[in-house]
Amino acid sequence: MARVRVVRTYLELRAPGALRAARSIDSALGLVRATSDDVSLFRRLYRDVGQAHHWRDKHAVPDAQLRAHFESPDVALWVLYHGSTPAGFFELRRQSDKSVEIAYFGLTPAFFGRGLGKHLLSCAVETAWSFGADRVWLHTCTLDSPAALPNYLARGFEPFKTETYEAAIADDQAAPA
Numbered sequence: 001m002a003r004v005r006v007v008r009t010y011l012e013l014r015a016p017g018a019l020r021a022a023r024s025i026d027s028a029l030g031l032v033r034a035t036s037d038d039v040s041l042f043r044r045l046y047r048d049v050g051q052a053h054h055w056r057d058k059h060a061v062p063d064a065q066l067r068a069h070f071e072s073p074d075v076a077l078w079v080l081y082h083g084s085t086p087a088g089f090f091e092l093r094r095q096s097d098k099s100v101e102i103a104y105f106g107l108t109p110a111f112f113g114r115g116l117g118k119h120l121l122s123c124a125v126e127t128a129w130s131f132g133a134d135r136v137w138l139h140t141c142t143l144d145s146p147a148a149l150p151n152y153l154a155r156g157f158e159p160f161k162t163e164t165y166e167a168a169i170a171d172d173q174a175a176p177a
Contacts, residue, residue: 002169004143004169006143006165006167007141007163008139008164009149009159009162010139010159011139011140011158012099012137012138012158013125013135013155018156018158019156020155022119023122024119026116028083029080029082029116031080031081032079032081033076033078034070034078034079034089035070036067036070036071038070039066039067041079041086042070042077042089043066046104047059050106052145053106053145075091076091076127077090080107082116085110087107087111087116088107088108089104091104092128092131094132099135099136100132100133100137101137101138102125102137102138105120105121105124117147125155137160143169
């Protein structure tokens, strides 16, 4: 395992009007709220979206615990479909300070390069506001897609905090941050 330096950036939108939405005109797109029974779909999307970015925290979580998580009224899981194929997802979490965190967000590799990330992020933010947010926030890091931070900034998110930490990455996947 290699140790790499990672910079995590926290970003926020403080008002619905701050969103610079971008939409796809692809009529095959649909956004569907997943149910708590969709644990296997969540696991597949989590793996497909997060594998290249070293997402690992949910792999060991038992199905029953994930199901209970998604049953919470403060959590919402949404899936972007292209036709009948899951193309990406986002998870919203309502926080005690009345903010809503976009806790997970991303596209599967088969849908990269089509402008769907900005579409999905616009959907996530608008859904977060309708979820009762006073503020919408998320974080990204230097392990994420190089397109992530530019997309967040282009949609109107503003950084409010950064932190640096070390992560253990398999030697064959380590790249300088």
